[in-house]
Amino acid sequence: xxxxxxxxxxxxxxxxxxxxxxxxxxxxxxxxxxxxxxxxxxxxxxxxxxxxxxxxxxxxxxxxxxxxxxxxxxxxxxxxxxxxxxxxxxxxxxxxxxxxxxxxxxxxxxxxxxxxxxxxxxxxxxxxxxxxxxxxxxxxxxxxxxxxxxxxxxxxxxxxxxxxxxxxxxxxxxxxxxxxxxxxxxxxxxxxxxxxxxxxxxxxxxxxxxxxxxxxxxxxxxxxxxxxxxxxxxxxxxxxxxxxxxxxxxxxxxxxxxxxxxxxxxxxxxxxxxxxxxxxxxxxxxxxxxxxxxxxxxxxxxxxxxxxxxxxxxxxxxxxxxxxxxxxxxxxxxxxxxxxxxxxxxxxxxxxxxxxxxxxxxxxxxxxxxxxxxxxxxxxxxxxxxxxxxxxxx
Numbered sequence: 001x002x003x004x005x006x007x008x009x010x011x012x013x014x015x016x017x018x019x020x021x022x023x024x025x026x027x028x029x030x031x032x033x034x035x036x037x038x039x040x041x042x043x044x045x046x047x048x049x050x051x052x053x054x055x056x057x058x059x060x061x062x063x064x065x066x067x068x069x070x071x072x073x074x075x076x077x078x079x080x081x082x083x084x085x086x087x088x089x090x091x092x093x094x095x096x097x098x099x100x101x102x103x104x105x106x107x108x109x110x111x112x113x114x115x116x117x118x119x120x121x122x123x124x125x126x127x128x129x130x131x132x133x134x135x136x137x138x139x140x141x142x143x144x145x146x147x148x149x150x151x152x153x154x155x156x157x158x159x160x161x162x163x164x165x166x167x168x169x170x171x172x173x174x175x176x177x178x179x180x181x182x183x184x185x186x187x188x189x190x191x192x193x194x195x196x197x198x199x200x201x202x203x204x205x206x207x208x209x210x211x212x213x214x215x216x217x218x219x220x221x222x223x224x225x226x227x228x229x230x231x232x233x234x235x236x237x238x239x240x241x242x243x244x245x246x247x248x249x250x251x252x253x254x255x256x257x258x259x260x261x262x263x264x265x266x267x268x269x270x271x272x273x274x275x276x277x278x279x280x281x282x283x284x285x286x287x288x289x290x291x292x293x294x295x296x297x298x299x300x301x302x303x304x305x306x307x308x309x310x311x312x313x314x315x316x317x318x319x320x321x322x323x324x325x326x327x328x329x330x331x332x333x334x335x336x337x338x339x340x341x342x343x344x345x346x347x348x349x350x351x352x353x354x355x356x357x358x359x360x361x362x363x364x365x366x367x368x369x370x371x372x373x374x375x376x377x378x379x380x381x382x383x384x385x386x387x388x389x390x391x392x393x394x
Contacts, residue, residue, distance in 0.1 A: 012130060012138070014183035015123055018176050019142040020149070022116055025172030027150020028165050029090070029109065030055070032158065040162065041099045049229070049351050051103045055110040056348030060341045062114020067337020069115070070122045071330055076184045078333075079123075082115030083180060086173045093166035114344065121336035125324045133271040133321040134264065140317040141260040148253045210326050210335075212384040213278075214342040216377045217319050220285055221346025222353060223370040227308070229351035231292075231301075234363050238296055248305045255309035263313065274318055275385055279378060281315025284308070286374035292367045 033055070037048035062082070069078040089109045093102070124135040157164050206214075232245045263270060270277050288308035295301055320339050327335035357366045 011183065012127055012135065014179060015120065015127070015135070016138055016142045018179055019120060019139050020146045021172050021176045021179070022113070022120070023143045023146025024150040025086075025090075025146075025169045025176070026109075026113055027147045028154050028157070028169040028172070029106070032154065032162075032165065033106070036097075036102075036162065041102065043099065046355075049355060051106065052229075053348050053352055054103060054107050056344050057110075058107040059110040059114040059117075060344035060348065062111040062116075063118045063337045063340035063344055064114075065111075066115035066118035066340075067122070067334035070119055070333025070337070075119060075122060075333065076180070079116055079119035079184070080177070080180055082112045082119065083173055083177045085109075085112035086116070087170060087177060090166050090170035090173060094163050094170065097162060097166065114340065118333065118337040118340045121320055121340065122333040124320070125327065125332040125336065131267065131271060132324045133274070133318070134267045136317040136320045137260060137264040137267055140313065141257070141264065144253060144256040144260070148257070151249070206338075207326060207388070208384045209381075209388050210323055210338075212377075212381040213319055213322055214338055216282065216381045217316075217339065218342040218346045219373055219377045220282065220315070221343050222350040223289065223374060224285070224308070224312070225347050225350030226354045226366065226370070227305070230354045230358060230363075230366070235301060240298055240301070244298055244301075248301055251302055251305050252309045252312075255306055256313050259310065259313045263317075270318075271321070274322060275382075277314055277318045278322060279382060281311045281313075281318065282374065282378040282381075284311030285315060286371050286378065287311070289367045289370040289374075293364060293371075 030052075033048065033052055037043045037051055066078055066082060069081075086109055089105045089112065093105050093109075096105070120139065121136075124139055125132045127135055153168070154165065157168055227248075235245045235248075284307055288304045288311065291300055291304040291307065295304060320336060323335050323339050324332065354366055357369065
């Protein structure tokens with residue numbers, strides 16, 4: 001008589017290990033995009049910006065596709081499909097990174113990353129015995145560690161040749177594939193969280209609170225990306241070195257690594273005060289640009305980054321937690337896909353929008369708009385929560 005295999009509980013450590021690996025692997029690739037397109041492929045900076053835009057756009061498409069497949073197909077098979085795609089694309093990039101093959105393969109890599117990140121967030125909402133807020137806090141910590149590892153190593157690996165960068169990235173995706181095949185398959189998610197027969201079909205019906213938080217996170221990422229793109233030129237124009245700019249990101253990583261464990265330890269309290277955590281983080285993100293309006297010295301930029309990092313570590317994981325509260329049974333993948341898509345959309349449009357404002361007006365106007373628009377969307381988000389609470393009382 002055949003015995004029925006009992007699914008094993010999905011282990012949190014395997015998800016966190018995957019998060020570190022995927023973020024390390026992707027951090028080998030994205031920091032070099034502008035430098036590689038401009039310096040190695042001899043294309044204009046505007047072309048490099050457009051390549052980044054396409055990469056983020058395809059990441060958005062991957063977010064949406066990953067969410068659909070996570071809910072309506074098989075979650076584990078979906079993440080394996082995304083990993084397999086990126087093993088193929090980075091493997092091809094090892095020996096095939098000329099123009100225009102490079103941007104095409106980079107777009108496909110973005111698509112695969114979009115699927116993977118959405119699945120990771122989807123799994124985070126369904127791990128038995130763990131609150132989503134707790135898991136999202138840990139995931140943000142591990143993703144930051146991965147970015148630190150990747151960006152620290154990439155400079156040394158680049159000296160060996162650009163092909164070694166893509167080989168390192170490919171090896172990270174291959175390692176993640178081994179973990180997924182060995183530790184993800186056959187595991188059980190939260191009991192009752194997934195039923196194919198009851199999985200909602202058709203378009204999602206989002207309430208105003210979810211819509212507003214998605215608009216808010218899209219706006220935040222539009223301006224956050226100025227630090228990744230246009231702030232380097234601004235700091236250099238203030239007679240600061242490239243090394244000074246890179247050290248600013250070291251401060252970002254240090255703040256996240258120091259503060260995130262505290263937030264995780266106090267997760268229950270912050271989970272009970274989720275709205276306050278979100279508003280505080282969003283206002284800190286906006287407030288960091290206030291310092292940039294008149295920034296000239298190195299320490300002013302460092303201070304702005306510290307405030308930005310505190311806002312980031314407070315707000316970003318909390319957004320995923322907030323949205324997960326509204327996701328119906330069987331729709332966690334699509335809801336987390338929307339969070340990732342809003343972030344990808346902001347990352348895609350941010351550098352181009354910022355460059356347009358700088359070119360036609362000034363950095364000062366960009367920073368003023370960053371403060372104003374982020375405060376406005378935060379206020380609108382708070383208003384939507386208040387209205388929803390008042391309607392619930394009635």
